[in-house]
Amino acid sequence: MTMDQVKATAAFVANRSSHVVVDSAGLEKAVENIQGKIPKIEWDFEGIHYFDNGPLTVQYLFVLDTLNFCFWPDKKLSYDDLASGLKEALENDKSVFDADRLQKFTGPQLRNLLKWPRPLPLEDERIRLLHEVGFELERSFGGKASNLVQSCGRSAAKLVATIASHFPACEDPTVNLQGYLNNDSTMDVLGFRDHSVYKGHQIFLYKRAQIFAADLYGAFKGQGYGEFNDISSITIFADYIVPAMLWKLGVLKYSSTLASIIESNKEIASGSEEEVELRACSIYAVEKMRDLISVKLGKQVLSVELDLWLWAYGVQNPSLPHHRTLSIYY
Numbered sequence: 564m565t566m567d568q569v570k571a572t573a574a575f576v577a578n579r580s581s582h583v584v585v586d587s588a589g590l591e592k593a594v595e596n597i598q599g600k601i602p603k604i605e606w607d608f609e610g611i612h613y614f615d616n617g618p619l620t621v622q623y624l625f626v627l628d629t630l631n632f633c634f635w636p637d638k639k640l641s642y643d644d645l646a647s648g649l650k651e652a653l654e655n656d657k658s659v660f661d662a663d664r665l666q667k668f669t670g671p672q673l674r675n676l677l678k679w680p681r682p683l684p685l686e687d688e689r690i691r692l693l694h695e696v697g698f699e700l701e702r703s704f705g706g707k708a709s710n711l712v713q714s715c716g717r718s719a720a721k722l723v724a725t726i727a728s729h730f731p732a733c734e735d736p737t738v739n740l741q742g743y744l745n746n747d748s749t750m751d752v753l754g755f756r757d758h759s760v761y762k763g764h765q766i767f768l769y770k771r772a773q774i775f776a777a778d779l780y781g782a783f784k785g786q787g788y789g790e791f792n793d794i795s796s797i798t799i800f801a802d803y804i805v806p807a808m809l810w811k812l813g814v815l816k817y818s819s820t821l822a823s824i825i826e827s828n829k830e831i832a833s834g835s836e837e838e839v840e841l842r843a844c845s846i847y848a849v850e851k852m853r854d855l856i857s858v859k860l861g862k863q864v865l866s867v868e869l870d871l872w873l874w875a876y877g878v879q880n881p882s883l884p885h886h887r888t889l890s891i892y893y
């Protein structure tokens with residue numbers, strides 16, 4: 564259900580979009596070029612993630628994906644700094660991500676942990692989300708992300724739905740809702756609930772919740788905490804690297820106005836038509852790619868595999884222009 568919502572609402576956007584187009588000729592060419600052989604990228608090809616094959620790895624990945632958004636405002640900061648910083652912190656102190664401690668983090672403490680010399684982008688939001696995660700893990704899952712995963716009975720879709728329904732934990736008295744309370748609709752901007760409203764319709768993208776399922780699948784190599792019987796239902800994770808890579812491949816085409824905004828590094832507002840189209844069209848395009856690979860080449864590929872390939876190439880190409888949105892979702 565949850566994953567059908569993501570696919571259907573991404574298609575809704577792609578069918579009405581005006582700033583971004585999924586180019587069918589570009590898509591066919593990209594599929595021809597790979598001939599169904601998606602370059603195999605190892606999860607953790609960077610060698611930056613914590614892994615001990617147990618529940619602590621699950622806690623690490625959940626904390627990582629709680630904070631896995633918006634690195635670009637600091638030119639020197641990247642996802643690698645977050646993954647390796649959290650890894651080192653955990654190696655030095657095995658209880659650093661215990662639920663009670665997550666609820667007490669401050670901005671300067673998180674900065675120290677990551678050995679980052681200045682405030683992180685959206686640091687106060689990062690702290691709020693850590694508190695929320697600590698609170699809800701403690702309240703509903705005995706403090707452990709591994710219990711959350713086990714409660715989903717090897718279903719990645721259920722995991723995404725469970726995360727979206729439990730985080731935000733709006734009852735948390737420590738979560739500061741000042742400034743939110745006058746406007747009901749802004750309740751949606753909390754936590755893992757990666758939704759937007761586009762032309763009056765609610766669109767579901769769930770980037771951080773889905774990437775958590777994919778990280779489990781990748782880290783545990785489809786076994787143990789990473790065993791899901793529906794991993795093929797997951798879509799790509801709509802961030803700011805994958806759209807840029809799809810554009811470079813000629814799968815996405817931008818209007819000239821949007822192209823110049825992206826090239827000149829101008830910010831795009833969160834929830835704007837342009838932003839929703841960039842993200843939703845990326846999901847739709849990769850689902851179309853999968854269909855085409857299946858029809859033309861008779862091969863079944865996972866969006867998780869396509870995502871890792873696109874992301875790994877995109878992120879190693881720092882000159883690739885990407886869109887810039889201040890967002891807690893990606």
Ligand SMILES: Nc1nc2c(c(CN[C@H]3C=C[C@H](O)[C@@H]3O)cn2[C@@H]2O[C@H](COP(=O)(O)O)[C@@H](O)[C@H]2O)c(=O)[nH]1
Nearest residue numbers: 606607608631632634635641642800802803805874893
């Ligand atoms: N679609 C997609 N987006 C991903 C990832 C990952 C890392 N995934 C790990 C999983 C296994 C591998 O070994 C990877 O390490 C990060 N991101 C996003 O990229 C952006 C960061 O860019 P920059 O500022 O340049 O560091 C930011 O939005 C971040 O959320 C992914 O896999 N897919």
